[in-house]
Amino acid sequence: MKNNVKGFLYLLPAILFLLVFMVYPLVDVVVYSFEEGYNFASQSFFGTGLYNFSYVLHDPYFMQAVKNTFIIVIITVPLSTGIALLISLGLNSIKPLKELFQTVYFLPYVTNTLAVGLVFMILFKKTAYSDGLINMVINLFGHESIDFIDGPYWAKMFVMCFYTIWVVMPFKILILTSALAGVKKDYYNAAKVDGTSRFRIFYKITLPMISPMIFYLVITGFIGAFKAYSDEVAIFGTNLNAAGMNTIVGYVYDMLYGDSGGYPSYASAASLILFAIVFTITVINLTISKKNIQY
Secondary structure, three states, X not given: OHHHHHHHHHHHHHHHHXXXXXXXXXXXXXXXXXXXXXXXXXXXXXXXXXXXXXXXXXXXXXHHHHHHHHXXXXXXXXXXXXXXXXXHHHHHHOOOOHHHHHHHHHHHHHOOHHHHHHHHHHHHOOOOOOOOHHHHHHXXXXXXXXXXXXXXXXXXXXXXXXXXXXXXXXXXXXXXXXHHHOOOHHHHHHHHHOOOOHHHHHHHHHHHHHHXXXXXXXXXXXXXXXXXXXXXXXXXXXXXXXXXXXXHHXXXXXXXXXXXXXXXXXXXXXXXXXXXXXXXXXXXXXXXXXXXXXX
């Protein structure tokens, strides 16, 4: 009994921290989302119901944010994971200077995302003095310059997806390189003795052995991509609605603090919708993993 009390006392600071900074805000968000006509200044509202959810789901800015977020998720998560796997396989086969290459690939991960975003903006943005380095390369092949920052939607989305893949790649390479290093060499030696091809070794040995890590990266990639916001601000500025490049998290922030700010009820409703989307996709991935992931 004394040990139980002592253990509870040890956990009490962490429990209080979680209650104050996680549980209470979550409950508050749920309450706000059902309060209609909530006034932040007077802390008053005129009713409860589902109007906030209806407003958000019919808001064209929110629907544009949902579209942008899903495009980013669908394109960047599979591509970044696949490219990271190829690079990790290459690094794993290199013996000399292996640690140096790993460090070089990991450097973007420890670099401030806003700083990297500004570099990308300079590379792609057309100015009065220059069309940008990327457009210079395009011009060399005889094509006209493209306004990637203020131009057509597809061009802006290309920059956004390219930037997102660049930012998340180092972490995925680090995880997959570590996973590959943990595969027992005995499996490879036995396969080589049997004359198994490289592709079959990869498909039958390497991929199943590192599948838990790939699944982990896919899950965290989905969650991270759905929370995208700072990357878009770094490239397109704070007025993402005007650029047509807002995300769901950006919409929530705008409802709280942006030009259309002061509507915590709408922001809370949008947050719960985002939670429902991420939760649903995570459950689907977990269900699929039970059949295909080998632990």
